[in-house]
Amino acid sequence: xxxxxxxxxxxxxxxxxxxxxxxxxxxxxxxxxxxxxxxxxxxxxxxxxxxxxxxxxxxxxxxxxxxxxxxxxxxxxxxxxxxxxxxxxxxxxxxxxxxxxxxxxxxxxxxxxxxxxxxxxxxxxxxxxxxxxxxxxxxxxxxxxxxxxxxxxxxxxxxxxxxxxxxxxxxxxxxxxxxxxxxxxxxxxxxxxxxxxxxxxxxxxxxxxxxxxxxxxxxxxxxxxxxxxxxxxxxxxxxxxxxxxxxxxxxxxxxxxxxxxxxxxxxxxxxxxxxxxxxxxxxx
Amino acid sequence: xxxxxxxxxxxxxxxxxxxxxxxxxxxxxxxxxxxxxxxxxxxxxxxxxxxxxxxxxxxxxxxxxxxxxxxxxxxxxxxxxxxxxxxxxxxxxxxxxxxxxxxxxxxxxxxxxxxxxxxxxxxxxxxxxxxxxxxxxxxxxxxxxxxxxxxxxxxxxxxxxxxxxxxxxxxxxxxxxxxxxxxxxxxxxxxxxxxxxxxxxxxxxxxxxxxxxxxxxxxxxxxxxxxxxxxxxxxxxxxxxxxxxxxxxxxxxxxxxxxxxxxxxxxxxxxxxxxxxxxxxx
Numbered sequence: 264x265x266x267x268x269x270x271x272x273x274x275x276x277x278x279x280x281x282x283x284x285x286x287x288x289x290x291x292x293x294x295x296x297x298x299x300x301x302x303x304x305x306x307x308x309x310x311x312x313x314x315x316x317x318x319x320x321x322x323x324x325x326x327x328x329x330x331x332x333x334x335x336x337x338x339x340x341x342x343x344x345x346x347x348x349x350x351x352x353x354x355x356x357x358x359x360x361x362x363x364x365x366x367x368x369x370x371x372x373x374x375x376x377x378x379x380x381x382x383x384x385x386x387x388x389x390x391x392x393x394x395x396x397x398x399x400x401x402x403x404x405x406x407x408x409x410x411x412x413x414x415x416x417x418x419x420x421x422x423x424x425x426x427x428x429x430x431x432x433x434x435x436x437x438x439x440x441x442x443x444x445x446x447x448x449x450x451x452x453x454x455x456x457x458x459x460x461x462x463x464x465x466x467x468x469x470x471x472x473x474x475x476x477x478x479x480x481x482x483x484x485x486x487x488x489x490x491x492x493x494x495x496x497x498x499x500x501x502x503x504x505x506x507x508x509x510x511x512x513x514x515x516x517x518x519x520x521x522x523x524x525x526x527x528x529x530x531x532x533x534x535x536x537x538x539x540x541x542x543x544x545x546x547x
Numbered sequence: 548x549x550x551x552x553x554x555x556x557x558x559x560x561x562x563x564x565x566x567x568x569x570x571x572x573x574x575x576x577x578x579x580x581x582x583x584x585x586x587x588x589x590x591x592x593x594x595x596x597x598x599x600x601x602x603x604x605x606x607x608x609x610x611x612x613x614x615x616x617x618x619x620x621x622x623x624x625x626x627x628x629x630x631x632x633x634x635x636x637x638x639x640x641x642x643x644x645x646x647x648x649x650x651x652x653x654x655x656x657x658x659x660x661x662x663x664x665x666x667x668x669x670x671x672x673x674x675x676x677x678x679x680x681x682x683x684x685x686x687x688x689x690x691x692x693x694x695x696x697x698x699x700x701x702x703x704x705x706x707x708x709x710x711x712x713x714x715x716x717x718x719x720x721x722x723x724x725x726x727x728x729x730x731x732x733x734x735x736x737x738x739x740x741x742x743x744x745x746x747x748x749x750x751x752x753x754x755x756x757x758x759x760x761x762x763x764x765x766x767x768x769x770x771x772x773x774x775x776x777x778x779x780x781x782x783x784x785x786x787x788x789x790x791x792x793x794x795x796x797x798x799x800x801x802x803x804x805x806x807x808x809x810x811x812x813x814x815x816x817x818x819x820x821x822x823x824x825x826x827x828x829x
Contacts, residue, residue, distance in 0.1 A: 277634050284629065285643045291658045291704070292646060294669075298661070312667040364552035371549070379549075386556060389564050390813050392765045392786045393806040396793040397563035397570055399577075420555035450548060479651040481768045482786075486794060497653045501772050504656070511661070518654040529649050533642055 293317060295522075299326055299515040307511045326516035337513045341491060342499040343520060345411075346478060349495055350524075352415040353477040354470055360420050361469060362462065365428025366454045370440055380429065387422040392482065399486055411493045414484055418477060424469045431465035432458055467535040471528070478525050496521045567810075570803035577797040591804035601805070603780050604788040611695060611702075611784070612763040619703035620755050623710035628744075630711070631718040648708030652768040659701045660773065663687040670697075688773055691781045698769050698782055706762065710755050717751030718744070750824065757820035761813055785809050 298307045300322040310316050330339040367373070368380045398417060407413040435458065443457045444450075459466070481497045488494040500521060503514045571591050573584050595601050630641055647655070662669045666684035674682050687697040721744065729739045767786035770776060776783035776791070785805065793802025 274633070274635065277629065277632050278636075281629055281634055281636075281640045284626065285640055288644055288704075289646055291662060292650065294661070295654070295658050308661065308664060309667075311661050311664055311669055312672045316669065360552045360555065363548040367549035383553075383556070386560055388814055388817050389560060390761075390765060390810065392767065392789075393810040393813070394560065394563040394567060396789065396799050396802040396806060397566035398559060399793075400566065400570070400575070400799065401558070401563055416555060417559035420552040420559075422556070425552060454548065475649055479653075481651075481653055482771075482790070485771075486790070497651055500653045500657065504660075504772055514657050518657045521651055521654055525649055525651070529646075530642075 295518055299519040302512055304511040326512045330513050330516050339517050342494055342496040345493055346495040348411055349414045350477050353418050354473055356419040357473050358469055361424040362428045364425045366432055366458055368429045369432035383422050384426055409489045413487050427469055428465055431462055467532050471532045474528055567803045567806050570799055571807050573800050575799040577799050591800045595804050601788055604783040604785050608764055608784050611766055612760055614699045615703055615763050616759050619707050620710050623707045624714050626711045627714035627718055645708045647705050655705045656772045689778050691778045694774055694778055694782050702769055713755050717748045721747035753823045757816055760816050764813055
């Protein structure tokens with residue numbers, strides 16, 4: 264964008280631009296983290312319009328201690344644990360079921376495999392948002408309402424994740440498959456001991472996409488959870504908006520609490536992130 | 548081994564999908580009643596298609612889409628070009644710029660309520676500074692004329708990362724030779740952008756445009772949390788309308804009819820996407 268004969272100065276301009284743009288883009292997140300360390304809810308809102316939104320003179324973790332104790336006005340420890348249970352359950356079942364399905368579609372020996380693959384992939388055009396109400400009927404009739412399974416099972420199999428595994432498994436050289444199955448290895452064992460150990464990138468990709476999706480779910484848990492028994496933290500935070508008086512200090516701390524696990528997750532898997540988003544983007 | 552996945556897909560995706568067509572033709576209530584469920588034909592569709600609130604919701608979604616596309620995709624393209632340059636610490640910046648994308652929409656709402664705070668939040672401070680104190684503070688989420696644009700800004704901020712990554716992939720597919728040739732011909736950076744970058748990104752533009760449109764049509768969480776469709780219905784959306792009909796008013800039949808209409812709309816956009824992409828050989 265900048266005309267320059269000198270490569271070094273162009274780089275400096277780009278670097279400065281990148282720093283400024285990054286700061287502006289993450290400013291709202293910085294404001295959130297700073298505000299969560301202030302204990303006076305009136306002060307939080309009063310500070311927002313000035314530079315003090317980015318500064319805290321006496322940082323305190325009292326908000327976090329308060330929302331994590333069950334006795335406080337917002338007992339967030341329970342919701343956090345609920346969200347973690349749902350995350351682990353969805354990821355565990357999801358990765359096993361989707362990779363097994365991907366394996367069969369890529370290397371299975373049954374008839375009609377191509378047709379089945381096409382059928383599974385074509386399901387991706389059904390938007391989640393358009394099946395919510397009948398899904399509610401089905402899940403309630405199955406007796407899964409207001410529980411963890413109701414928030415795990417519906418998302419444990421997904422055409423896109425099956426496709427990611429399918430694609431990865433298809434690219435593994437067929438010679439390896441032949442060598443593995445030559446001495447009568449069962450498909451399950453081939454999947455377990457040959458394919459899965461080789462598929463770290465695919466597993467990481469699915470784990471990232473599924474993890475973020477599960478952690479940030481909102482519409483479905485709102486519809487399905489009636490009590491705090493299995494309610495995730497997203498719904499609990501949104502419920503703050505329904506109160507007449509909003510305790511912003513607790514809302515900020517709860518929001519930061521919700522961000523921290525996914526932030527750790529993101530930093531651990533970041534190097535797979537870009538490619539995984541491209542591969543899922545192309546399929547909508 | 549494929550059975551668990553197929554069973555789950557059939558139970559939680561195919562069955563509800565097929566059921567939605569049936570439910571849409573009944574007077575199915577949310578809470579079971581002793582009276583048997585009746586077949587009502589196309590009455591639910593009729594009711595929805597003659598409901599001004601539904602058309603208002605459709606119009607709002609179209610309005611949202613038309614506003615969010617230039618904001619979100621423009622930002623995404625600009626950032627992708629910045630990150631595609633030979634920038635030091637490029638991966639670090641990529642990581643940082645992607646942070647809003649992993650932030651839950653619920654948390655995004657908590658943050659932006661304070662930004663839009665009336666009268667002294669950061670958004671109003673910015674208006675004050677940029678207008679040299681001439682413009683009065685605005686109650687962003689409560690003023691009918693600005694509530695939707697306010698949601699557009701917040702949504703674009705949360706979601707630009709996805710489009711940014713697609714553009715990044717698109718930029719990397721343009722051959723370096725074309726830029727070198729243009730440079731040799733003495734083309735300015737602006738001309739290189741218009742005559743090399745933009746044509747090279749044509750298939751990417753189509754993909755980004757349609758992905759963004761589909762996302763926009765599913766607009767819900769921000770609306771449900773921040774405005775509940777208000778003020779005066781100016782931020783009501785199709786998904787919000789469906790949830791209200793089914794959940795708040797207990798009319799699952801009407802909600803299912805709305806869902807079928809949403810599905811047809813999204814399918815339509817998806818088909819355009821596939822056709823367009825096939826033409827570009829992606």
